[in-house]
Amino acid sequence: MREILRWLARLSPIFVLLLVWEAVALAGLVKPFLLPAPHAVAGRVWHDLASGQFALNASLTLYRALVGFVLACVIGVPAGILIASERWVRWLAEPLISVGFPMPKIAFLPVFMLWFGVYDLSKIVMVCFAAIFAVVAAAEAGTRGVDKFMLWSARAMGASRADVFREVVLPAAMPQFLTGMQIALPVSLITAVAAEMLMGGAGLGGAMLAAGNYADSPGVFAGIVETSVVGLVAVAGMTALRRHLLRWHAEFNPRG
Amino acid sequence: MSKSGFGIEIEGITHGYVPRSGKPTVALDNVSLSIAPGEFHALLGPSGCGKSTLLFLIGGFQKIQQGTIRTARGLVSEPGPDRGIVFQNFALFPWKTVIENVRYGLEKKGIKGSEAEQRAKHYIDLVHLSGFEKAFPTQLSGGMQQRAAIARTLAIDPDILLMDEPFGALDAQTRRIMQEELLTIWRGTGKTVVFVTHDVAEAVFLADRISVMSARPGRIKRLVSAEFNRSADPTIHKSPAFNDMVEQVWEMVRDEVDQARAQGH
Numbered sequence: 001m002r003e004i005l006r007w008l009a010r011l012s013p014i015f016v017l018l019l020v021w022e023a024v025a026l027a028g029l030v031k032p033f034l035l036p037a038p039h040a041v042a043g044r045v046w047h048d049l050a051s052g053q054f055a056l057n058a059s060l061t062l063y064r065a066l067v068g069f070v071l072a073c074v075i076g077v078p079a080g081i082l083i084a085s086e087r088w089v090r091w092l093a094e095p096l097i098s099v100g101f102p103m104p105k106i107a108f109l110p111v112f113m114l115w116f117g118v119y120d121l122s123k124i125v126m127v128c129f130a131a132i133f134a135v136v137a138a139a140e141a142g143t144r145g146v147d148k149f150m151l152w153s154a155r156a157m158g159a160s161r162a163d164v165f166r167e168v169v170l171p172a173a174m175p176q177f178l179t180g181m182q183i184a185l186p187v188s189l190i191t192a193v194a195a196e197m198l199m200g201g202a203g204l205g206g207a208m209l210a211a212g213n214y215a216d217s218p219g220v221f222a223g224i225v226e227t228s229v230v231g232l233v234a235v236a237g238m239t240a241l242r243r244h245l246l247r248w249h250a251e252f253n254p255r256g
Numbered sequence: 257m258s259k260s261g262f263g264i265e266i267e268g269i270t271h272g273y274v275p276r277s278g279k280p281t282v283a284l285d286n287v288s289l290s291i292a293p294g295e296f297h298a299l300l301g302p303s304g305c306g307k308s309t310l311l312f313l314i315g316g317f318q319k320i321q322q323g324t325i326r327t328a329r330g331l332v333s334e335p336g337p338d339r340g341i342v343f344q345n346f347a348l349f350p351w352k353t354v355i356e357n358v359r360y361g362l363e364k365k366g367i368k369g370s371e372a373e374q375r376a377k378h379y380i381d382l383v384h385l386s387g388f389e390k391a392f393p394t395q396l397s398g399g400m401q402q403r404a405a406i407a408r409t410l411a412i413d414p415d416i417l418l419m420d421e422p423f424g425a426l427d428a429q430t431r432r433i434m435q436e437e438l439l440t441i442w443r444g445t446g447k448t449v450v451f452v453t454h455d456v457a458e459a460v461f462l463a464d465r466i467s468v469m470s471a472r473p474g475r476i477k478r479l480v481s482a483e484f485n486r487s488a489d490p491t492i493h494k495s496p497a498f499n500d501m502v503e504q505v506w507e508m509v510r511d512e513v514d515q516a517r518a519q520g521h
C-alpha cells in the first residue's frame with residue numbers, strides 16, 4: 001500500500017500536467033482538433049482496450065520489436081565478444097561500427113522493404129539493424145574491460161582458457177551486456193513503431209498513421225499514450241531482469 | 257610435506273613495459289635469485305620497483321622476455337595451480353559468494369560436493385570469515401575481501417605461494433593475527449612463499465630471507481637473512497635483536513625510497 005502511494009506520488013508531475021491540459025481544453029483555449037482533451041483521449045484508449053483493438057495492435061508491435069530485439073542480442077553479443085577478442089575481426093568491424101552507430105538507421109527502411117518485402121520481415125530486420133549497434137558496442141567494451149587479475153586468478157586455480165571464457169569473462173562482462181540490451185530495447189520499440197508509421201498496416205504505429213490520415217486527433221494521441229505505456233512496461237521488465245541477474249553487483253549493494 | 261623439491265630459480269630476468277603512449281620502462285634489470293624449497297622469501301622495495309612484475313613472471317602470467325624461471329615442475333611458461341597467488345587488488349569473482357569463490361579452485365582440482373564444502377569452510381574459518389560464506393564480495397570491507405582472497409588461494413594448497421602485499425588492507429590487529437596464521441600454515445606445510453611487502457617489520461618478522469630491491473630499474477640490491485620467524489615468540493616484536501634488524505633493513509630501503517621519490521613515485 002505504502003509502495004503504491006509512493007509510486008503515485010512520484011507520478012504526480014504527470015497528473016499536474018494532465019490537470020492543466022484538461023483545464024486548457026475545457027476553457028476552449030485551443031481547438032480540440034489541435035489538442036484533444038485528456039478525457040477524450042482517455043475515452044479513446046478505453047474504447048481501444050474494450051474493443052480488443054489495443055491488444056491486437058500492441059501484440060503485433062511487440063512481436064516485431066521483440067523478435068528484432070532478441071535477434072539483435074543473439075547476434076550482437078557474440079559479435080561484440082569476437083570483436084573484443086580477435087584482432088582481425090576488430091580491424092574489420094571497427095570502421096563499420098564507427099560509421100554505422102551515429103547513422104539514422106531508419107533511412108535503410110526502403111532498402112529493407114526492397115529486399116524483404118512489405119510485411120513483418122522487413123520491419124523485424126529494420127528493428128534488429130537499429131538495435132544491434134548498442135548491443136555490439138557494449139558487449140565489446142564489457143569483454144575488453146574484464147579485470148586481467150580476475151582472469152589470471154582463474155588460470156592460477158587451474159582453469160583452462162575455455163573455462164576462463166565461460167566462467168569468468170561471460171559473468172564479468174554480464175553487466176555491460178545487459179546495459180547494451182537496456183539501450184537496445186527502447187530503440188527496438190521506437191523503430192518498430194516508426195517502421196509501422198512509415199509502412200502502414202496493423203500495429204500501434206500503423207493505427208496512429210491511419211488516425212492521422214483521417215484527421216482523428218484523439219486517435220493519434222491515444223496511440224501515443226498506448227505506445228508509451230507499452231514502452232514503460234517493457235523497460236520496467238528489463239530493469240527487473242537486470243536486478244535479478246546482477247544481485248551480486250555493487251550497484252545493488254550500495255555501501256554506506 | 258618435507259621441505260624438498262619446490263624452490264624457485266630465477267636467472268637473468270630483465271623485463272620492460274612499452275605502453276601505447278609514454279616512454280618504455282625497464283621494470284626489472286637482470287634479476288637473479290635462488291629461493292630454496294620451503295623458504296619464506298620477502299620482496300621489499302619502494303613503489304614501482306618491479307615487485308609485482310617479478311611475482312607475475314613467477315606466476316607465469318606474463319611472458320618472460322629475457323632470462324629463465326624454474327620451479328620443481330620445470331621452466332615457468334604458464335600459470336598453474338602449483339603456484340597460487342594473492343593479488344594486490346584481491347581479484348575475487350564478484351558474482352560468486354565467498355564460499356563459491358573458495359570452492360572454485362577446489363572444483364578445478366576435481367574436489368566436489370561435501371568435501372569441497374568442508375575444505376572451503378575450513379579455510380574461511382582460518383581467515384576468520386565464518387558467517388560470511390554467503391556474502392558477495394561487494395558486501396565485504398576491503399580487509400574482509402583480502403582475507404577471502406587469501407582463503408581462496410590457500411584452499412588449492414599450492415606448492416608455491418605468491419603473495420602481493422596480502423595484508424595491505426588489514427588493520428594492525430588483524431594483520432598481526434593473519435601474519436601468525438600464515439606462519440603456522442607455512443610451518444605445517446613446507447610451502448615456498450614469496451611475499452611482497454612495503455612493511456619492513458613485516459618482512460623481518462615473516463621471512464627467512466629478504467630481497468631488498470632498488471628503485472627503477474628494479475634490481476636486487478641486498479639479500480638479508482632474517483630468520484626471526486623460527487622462534488614463534490609472541491614478544492619478538494619487542495626484542496632488541498628484532499628491532500635492530502628492522503632498523504638495519506630500514507637503512508637499506510631508505511636510500512631506495514628516496515631515489516624512487518626523486519623519480520616521481
Ligand SMILES: Nc1ncnc2c1ncn2[C@@H]1O[C@H](COP(=O)(O)OP(=O)(O)OP(=O)(O)O)[C@@H](O)[C@H]1O
Binds near residue numbers: 281
Ligand atoms: N602494464 C604496464 N604497462 C606499463 N608499465 C607498467 C605496467 N605494469 C607495471 N609497469 C611499470 O613497471 C614498473 C614496476 O611495476 P610493478 O607493478 O612491478 O611495481 P611494484 O614494485 O609492484 O610497485 P607497488 O609497490 O606500487 O605495487 C613501474 O614503474 C610501473 O610503472
Ligand SMILES: [Mg+2]
Binds near residue numbers: 307
Ligand atoms: Mg605491486
